[in-house]
Amino acid sequence: xxxxxxxxxxxxxxxxxxxxxxxxxxxxxxxxxxxxxxxxxxxxxxxxxxxxxxxxxxxxxxxxxxxxxxxxxxxxxxxxxxxxxxxxxxxxxxxxxxxxxxxxxxxxxxxxxxxxxxxxxxxxxxxxxxxxxxxxxxxxxxxxxxxxxxxxxxxxxxxxxxxxxxxxxxxxxxxxxxxxxxxxxxxxxxxxxxxxxxxxxxxxxxxxxxxxxxxxxxxxxxxxxxxxxxxxxxxxxxxxxxxxxxxxxxxxxxxxxxxxxxxxxxxxxxxxxxxxxxxxxxxxxxxxxxxxxxxxxxxxxxxxxxxxxxxxxxxxxxxxxxxxxxxxxxxxxxxxxxxxxxxxxxx
Amino acid sequence: xxxxxxxxxxxxxxxxxxxxxxxxxxxxxxxxxxxxxxxxxxxxxxxxxxxxxxxxxxxxxxxxxxxxxxxxxxxxxxxxxxxxxxxxxxxxxxxxxxxxxxxxxxxxxxxxxxxxxxxxxxxxxxxxxxxxxxxxxxxxxxxxxxxxxxxxxxxxxxxxxxxxxxxxxxxxxxxxxxxxxxxxxxxxxxxxxxxxxxxxxxxxxxxxxxxxxxxxxxxxxxxxxxxxxxxxxxxxxxxxxxxxxxxxxxxxxxxxxxxxxxxxxxxxxxxxxxxxxxxxxxxxxxxxxxxxxxxxxxxxxxxxxxxxxxxxxxxxxxxxxxxxxxxxxxxxxxxxxxxxxxxxxxxxxxxxxxxxxxxxxxxxxxxxxxxxxxxxxxxxxxxxxxxxxxxxxxxxxxxxxxxxxxxxxxxxxxxxxxxxxxxxxxxxxxxxxxxxxxxxxxx
Numbered sequence: 001x002x003x004x005x006x007x008x009x010x011x012x013x014x015x016x017x018x019x020x021x022x023x024x025x026x027x028x029x030x031x032x033x034x035x036x037x038x039x040x041x042x043x044x045x046x047x048x049x050x051x052x053x054x055x056x057x058x059x060x061x062x063x064x065x066x067x068x069x070x071x072x073x074x075x076x077x078x079x080x081x082x083x084x085x086x087x088x089x090x091x092x093x094x095x096x097x098x099x100x101x102x103x104x105x106x107x108x109x110x111x112x113x114x115x116x117x118x119x120x121x122x123x124x125x126x127x128x129x130x131x132x133x134x135x136x137x138x139x140x141x142x143x144x145x146x147x148x149x150x151x152x153x154x155x156x157x158x159x160x161x162x163x164x165x166x167x168x169x170x171x172x173x174x175x176x177x178x179x180x181x182x183x184x185x186x187x188x189x190x191x192x193x194x195x196x197x198x199x200x201x202x203x204x205x206x207x208x209x210x211x212x213x214x215x216x217x218x219x220x221x222x223x224x225x226x227x228x229x230x231x232x233x234x235x236x237x238x239x240x241x242x243x244x245x246x247x248x249x250x251x252x253x254x255x256x257x258x259x260x261x262x263x264x265x266x267x268x269x270x271x272x273x274x275x276x277x278x279x280x281x282x283x284x285x286x287x288x289x290x291x292x293x294x295x296x297x298x299x300x301x302x303x304x305x306x307x308x309x310x311x312x313x314x315x316x317x318x319x320x321x322x323x324x325x326x327x328x329x330x331x332x333x334x335x336x337x338x339x340x341x342x343x344x345x346x347x
Numbered sequence: 348x349x350x351x352x353x354x355x356x357x358x359x360x361x362x363x364x365x366x367x368x369x370x371x372x373x374x375x376x377x378x379x380x381x382x383x384x385x386x387x388x389x390x391x392x393x394x395x396x397x398x399x400x401x402x403x404x405x406x407x408x409x410x411x412x413x414x415x416x417x418x419x420x421x422x423x424x425x426x427x428x429x430x431x432x433x434x435x436x437x438x439x440x441x442x443x444x445x446x447x448x449x450x451x452x453x454x455x456x457x458x459x460x461x462x463x464x465x466x467x468x469x470x471x472x473x474x475x476x477x478x479x480x481x482x483x484x485x486x487x488x489x490x491x492x493x494x495x496x497x498x499x500x501x502x503x504x505x506x507x508x509x510x511x512x513x514x515x516x517x518x519x520x521x522x523x524x525x526x527x528x529x530x531x532x533x534x535x536x537x538x539x540x541x542x543x544x545x546x547x548x549x550x551x552x553x554x555x556x557x558x559x560x561x562x563x564x565x566x567x568x569x570x571x572x573x574x575x576x577x578x579x580x581x582x583x584x585x586x587x588x589x590x591x592x593x594x595x596x597x598x599x600x601x602x603x604x605x606x607x608x609x610x611x612x613x614x615x616x617x618x619x620x621x622x623x624x625x626x627x628x629x630x631x632x633x634x635x636x637x638x639x640x641x642x643x644x645x646x647x648x649x650x651x652x653x654x655x656x657x658x659x660x661x662x663x664x665x666x667x668x669x670x671x672x673x674x675x676x677x678x679x680x681x682x683x684x685x686x687x688x689x690x691x692x693x694x695x696x697x698x699x700x701x702x703x704x705x706x707x708x709x710x711x712x713x714x715x716x717x718x719x720x721x722x723x724x725x726x727x728x729x730x731x732x733x734x735x736x737x738x739x740x741x742x743x744x745x746x747x748x749x750x751x752x753x754x755x756x757x758x759x760x761x762x763x764x765x766x767x768x769x770x771x772x773x774x775x776x777x778x779x780x781x782x783x784x785x786x787x788x789x790x
Contacts, residue, residue, distance in 0.1 A: 015759035016682040016705045021766045023714045077712045125715035285720035334729040336751045338604035
């Protein structure tokens with residue numbers, strides 16, 4: 001906190017040095033890490049994918065600056081629309097939408113993500129829920145036709161996709177894209193024979209939302225984030241591990257025969273585990289808390305996928321666990337130096 | 348060294364910039380035309396002045412007497428005339444009662460200290476040593492300035508098994524303890540042994556960080572003839588020189604929350620304090636000068652200087668070749684915990700280990716916390732600074748108590764790592780202050 005001295009000059013107080021890092025750098029590193037996945041989504045879903053991502057990012061940044069401009073308290077920073085956080089929300093929201101969505105769906109979902117989920121709760125750092133996930137969940141419930149009933153095979157029907165993007169009603173979607181299913185839908189129906197090859201699933205040559213299909217691209221970005229120390233492996237490994245283990249045990253006809261690799265590679269798990277569940281703002285502080293958070297999210301995801309009504313459960317699971325973060329934080333605090341004996345006595 | 352993990356939790360490892368001032372030479376600085384000797388240079392009750400304006404005094408004369416059990420004697424560092432007793436700038440940032448002396452360079456020559464023969468020192472009892480330390484007005488020279496004679500008189504029934512001499516000097520930029528070791532390792536060891544005798548400790552450990560190879564080899568040589576003294580070289584990490592962290596790193600023990608090192612049968616003394624004890628025991632010399640690192644990026648002669656207590660910063664810096672410049676800031680202490688200097692008339696005191704000239708950083712508006720958790724990860728005490736800051740903003744006093752904010756050692760790691768630039772350690776300091784105020788109101 002600045003203190004004024006005799007000459008009314010502002011002076012600092014200790015520490016006088018700091019680790020050279022900033023929130024803005026952290027955020028833009030995440031944006032950089034998403035570039036391979038953006039490239040591959042354009043490769044698989046064509047120019048429509050680029051449109052969706054651009055509209056999503058532009059509207060998120062616009063809504064963010066709109067909300068920040070309403071903040072009047074000059075003493076507190078509410079972030080900046082260009083700190084990168086709105087850009088991340090925009091990209092991740094687009095990544096969680098199918099290629100068949102029209103532009104207005106993207107804009108409205110962005111508004112829900114930024115205005116309702118982020119700024120109604122207090123702006124950057126204060127939001128309880130991951131904004132991109134909230135936007136996706138809102139879209140899933142508002143427009144189920146677009147969100148879960150209309151998939152296309154990769155590298156096909158690019159003109160239909162563009163028509164759908166610019167249309168105002170849902171007829172193009174109903175007419176053009178009804179015949180294809182994602183790996184998870186096959187899994188839900190028990191149609192293992194129709195599953196694509198694992199290599200296709202790894203590369204992203206399958207149906208699904210824009211950013212979730214290519215595990216390869218997502219892992220490349222995650223490596224960058226790990227290298228830059230922007231994420232740790234606690235959440236992704238625990239989350240993916242829990243889903244893998246539980247779907248292996250319970251996912252098949254008999255115990256311990258489940259097609260766990262399909263569950264790991266087929267849906268939004270890798271995207272969710274590395275990019276959504278690791279969001280600093282909406283995940284617990286400590287490694288212990290993060291482990292509980294991710295393990296419970298894994299249990300929920302498996303429950304929804306195996307027993308629930310939807311083929312996919314990653315977004316709901318993370319969203320639900322977001323709400324539990326304050327209580328997880330409360331019970332997973334680090335033991336304070338010099339309190340060992342106290343604990344032994346009490347516990 | 349890659350495989351040695353430091354044994355205390357959290358902490359940071361900033362670039363240390365110790366090379367700027369690292370040199371075996373100990374330079375000296377003349378006091379200016381007046382020295383300002385504050386009557387508060389220790390934790391506890393301020394000393395009361397026992398001289399008056401116009402008195403002629405010689406070097407080492409008592410000018411302030413303790414006014415309580417936890418208090419300390421104050422001696423004059425120069426010979427001369429008492430010019431005034433008045434409020435003057437103090438490193439703590441406010442004006443404090445001080446004795447101002449105009450030095451008389453001719454009188455200086457007459458007073459000097461003569462060494463005692465070793466047999467005489469060997470004959471001293473532990474009580475004698477404590478009283479010599481008290482007479483010398485020694486207070487912890489690492490920063491906290493707790494009167495040393497009090498620390499050396501543990502209450503009855505408390506046994507101190509281990510004495511740790513703290514040569515960690517974990518603050519970046521500072522090399523005062525290191526230089527003292529390189530020049531006076533033998534004397535420091537003698538001082539340490541005197542302290543050991545005073546408290547009856549069985550073990551004597553000298554702990555140092557591995558970024559001071561020259562000092563380590565000097566110590567190794569000095570300790571070669573001595574048995575029974577252990578030298579522990581620790582991997583460098585801030586705040587290893589914190590008393591609690593050092594005990595954890597060296598003894599794998601934790602001082603209980605709210606307790607003292609003696610609760611784990613340990614006592615930590617700073618290197619410079621050990622040297623001061625040596626001078627007190629062998630020479631009857633009071634603490635009137637100390638080694639101070641004067642350093643920074645735009646000084647002509649950075650280095651380590653023997654400086655008389657009370658020498659004004661202005662005089663120190665002009666002799667170290669500093670040109671005042673509006674974009675620099677003078678700091679007393681290291682960059683992590685030092686105090687900014689508001690007035691260049693602020694004097695060097697017993698706890699001043701360094702004077703650092705650092706570039707002023709443009710103050711940024713703090714960004715909102717994004718809950719990255721780095722402050723928690725790096726807190727050596729295992730606290731949750733960001734949660735404490737938000738409890739403070741809500742004025743949630745019970746919450747602050749639950750979060751153990753009183754255990755904060757104010758090392759500044761939280762502020763150092765915060766990517767949002769939130770002055771977390773200031774929030775913690777303010778929280779402690781608010782809690783203290785609250786407790787006073789209640790009682």
